[in-house]
Amino acid sequence: MTGRHDRGSHAATRAPELRRRVAVEAARLMTEGGLRDYRQAKLKAAERLGIFDELSLPKNSEIEEALREHQRLFRGDDQTRTLRRLREVAREAMRFFSDHEPRLVGAVLEGTADAHSAVCLHLYSDQPNNVIAHLREHGIPYEEQTRRLRVDRASARDFPVLLFSADDAAIDITLLPYDLLRQAPLDRISEKPMQRASLGALEILLESR
Template sequence: MGRRAPNTRDQRMRMSLIREAARLMAEEAITDYAAAKRKAAERLGAADTRNLPSNQEIQQAVLEYQAVFGGSEHQQQLRRLRERAVEAMAFFERFRPRLVGPVLAGTADGSSGVQLHLFADTPETVLFFLMDHGIPYEADERRLRFGREGVVVQPVFRFLADGTVVELTVFGEGGLREAPRSEVHGGPMERAGIDEVRALLEAPEETP
């Protein structure tokens, strides 16, 4: 017997799940892809479906949604966040900062924060730097997946700068050699240095 052709109804449901999950992430500030997919499936009456879309499909749909419905307001929000990122990266220059997450990918909105990876001999080095500059912070942890080590818990310091949350995930000095796995596509996470982020700001804005 030949392979069964894809069910048209299943394909329509999959596309509906992609659109609804993207809308939830764009409008309701849901940042977790799995949570967005589950909520989308529940809203569409398909809570038991196993035909869930990939994170990459949803991220692309978020970009398209923001281009259509976010317009110039989204572009301005994204630009402000990238400007904040450059300011924070210049401030933490000694720790070789790299921008990651929605602000780099272009899916960030007004509720998003700036996520940076820093590299130091010990987390305390970053902690003392914050304290020396009188920056109130919140300590946390983040579970990240690596190809060889599996899941690793990394220290996080979070603070507020001009109304924007800045999140610092601290790695060892050798952490630049291997990026954590991306939750979007499973490969190494995209990271950008300050010159790359400045280049994004200098690039012409796309119009929907």
């Protein structure tokens, strides 16, 4: 007869395998289906696989690792070209917003960007309307939203977001006050300060690839 301890041990042994399966499927959905939200992707992946145990849901870091692996295996040169094109778009956008200390963040910087990815920038200004005026002066249509970011482990704040398109790429700008320039908001995956790149750092990255 199988005891409760044996059943528990079996479940514990299967959990990493199930998390891996969900992570791989979530990565596929993000790459091929255009899903951007890690939680949405892993819940949809788990549903497709018939896995409903919370312990079998992967961490965001596990999905990110599976995403990189999927891109290496199935995208190859296409992903490399797409990433470079988006980084070049980011460079032009950062030059356009050079007065506002632009920083590149997200998948385009980290190297996991695909054809569905937006170029995500943080701009720093104590007068957000100046950024909006800059877009209007150049006749660039945009959409306004808000985004909640964790500024530290104890607090989160809402910040203005501007969305528009340039060179067939989506541009996603978060407007932050100057006092946050020294300390990046926390990454939603690692809960550490976000990886950021200045225009100079991005240009070095483009030259090295």
